[in-house]
Amino acid sequence: MTNHHFPIPNTFGMPVKARVYAEYRSVEELREFLLQFRGEKLLHIGAGSNLLFTSDFNGVILHSAMRRARCVSEDADHVLIEADNGLVLDELIAQLCDMGISGLENLSYIPGEVGASAVQNVGAYGVEAKDVIDSVRTLAVADGSERIFTNEECRYGYRDSIFKNELKGKYIITHVVYRLNKHFAPRLDYGNLRGEVGANPTPTDVREAVIRIRRQKLPEISELGSAGSFFKNPIVPREIYDEIAASYERVPHFEQDGGVKIPAAWLIEQCGWKGKSIGGAQCYPKQPLVLVNANNATPQDVMALADAICKDVQSKFGITISPEVNYI
Ligand SMILES: Cc1cc2nc3c(=O)[nH]c(=O)nc-3n(C[C@H](O)[C@H](O)[C@H](O)COP(=O)(O)OP(=O)(O)OC[C@H]3O[C@@H](n4cnc5c(N)ncnc54)[C@H](O)[C@@H]3O)c2cc1C
The missing domain is CATH 3.30.465.10 (Uridine Diphospho-n-acetylenolpyruvylglucosamine Reductase; domain 3)
Structure with a gap:
């Protein structure tokens, strides 16, 4: 028998549970929770819109009900x-x-x-x-x-x-x-x-x-689970951008922090992933930077899709793209 009973809100729609879910209404109550749960595994969440739970959470999820x-x-x-x-x-x-x-x-x-x-x-x-x-x-x-x-x-x-x-x-x-x-x-x-x-x-x-x-x-989270942009846009040295620009017509890019930012969506699309699925997880056809829960995806489906995309971008362009979403 598992002792994980409390569903954890998350916009990806992963069916995950926590051992404890504690919501506080004031800073004093939060302080009491911190004392009460001292030494336990804690995670404070918001709306769960940037999280990928890879399994149930064996600890205490904290959430705020302060909304003024x-x-x-x-x-x-x-x-x-x-x-x-x-x-x-x-x-x-x-x-x-x-x-x-x-x-x-x-x-x-x-x-x-x-x-x-x-x-x-x-x-x-x-x-x-x-x-x-x-x-x-x-x-x-x-x-x-x-x-x-x-x-x-x-x-x-x-x-x-x-x-x-x-x-x-x-x-x-x-x-x-x-x-x-x-x-x-x-x-x-x-x-x-x-x-x-x-x-x-x-x-x-x-x-x-x-x-x-x-x-x-972007997908409406009430209709299709997602965590928004799954990957960060990579910022690469100018030489790498120049190499890519020599082989492709009109590579979208922005100068940033002394390097060149190339939209991860473009890199993913060039690798042929737009609209493709692994299990129930799909690379969103209208915006390939977003991975969606198209059909009862498991966390493993989402991770397998994300890994396959990263690997292909790495081998085709030599660029490492990393998740913006927090894996828990
Ligand atoms: C459809 C869609 C579109 C999106 N579009 C954008 C976009 O345009 N731009 C963008 O930047 N993001 C976007 N996001 C991502 C996401 O909404 C943001 O990252 C947002 O800030 C996450 O807020 P949350 O309350 O859901 O936090 P959660 O996902 O619950 O938590 C995110 C992180 O913050 C920590 N955390 C939460 N609350 C606290 C707290 N009070 N104190 C300390 N740590 C805390 C958590 O532990 C976790 O590490 C999108 C997501 C979706 C689903």
Whole structure:
């Protein structure tokens, strides 16, 4: 008999369970849980939209039911908004757009919660969470003490932060403080966003345009399980890009961090994986960067598909692509 009873929410739709699932409604309650479960295997999750559980979880899953946001200060140009970790980021963005407060609207429709957005440094349409994060409030898992991290101390990079590296599993983000704008300066240079919004857009116009574009390209998690982009886009030395560009017509690319970023979706498509399946896991036909649970996929199906794709990209282009999704 297994003692794993509690289903773990995850957008991939993996049928996994945990020994304990504990949801807290305040920072004090979280601190009590940390004391109660000291020494046990712990994992704090948000909406489970960037996770691939490879088996049941033999430990304690923590989740926040704190879902409010408040204005902590403002001046003529900016507003500091402190949001609880368990608030769905997209709900926060909808409220902010209604108030004419801007800075997060390009991140609309990402299915995660506020806490994880500051771990993952989520990004879309030319904006990353780090661009507007002022600071992050946390509790230390070891002793429940409070610590505030400034933006610099979070050491943000592309889908990366200190909470995914040196401090992985050591701090729980309880609140994120965003520094947002009262005067709107839309950021429309990415993809076809400029063409999708009308003249003189409001934050809500940009939000709606982003949602329209995303709905055309990405699977709805209510219909098809996924964790969004499965792989990170690799940044390669210029020589590697030049070699590929000599053999293929119009290789999509962006200059970044002294190298060249090549969309992993393009590399995967060139390897012939678009629309292909292993077991119940499929490389999504409309966006090959996304792996979907097309037909009762097991974690092993998803891992086998991801491994086969990585191997082919490596042998065809000599480029290593790595998962953006967290394997648990
Ligand atoms: C359809 C779809 C589209 C997506 N589009 C995008 C996109 O455009 N851009 C993008 O960047 N991502 C995208 N994602 C990925 C995902 O939504 C983001 O990574 C999101 O930030 C994950 O949030 P979550 O609340 O689901 O976190 P989870 O997946 O539950 O957790 C992610 C990680 O954060 C940790 N964590 C969670 N909460 C806390 C906390 N409070 N304190 C400390 N650690 C914590 C977890 O332990 C885990 O390591 C997409 C996903 C899907 C399914």
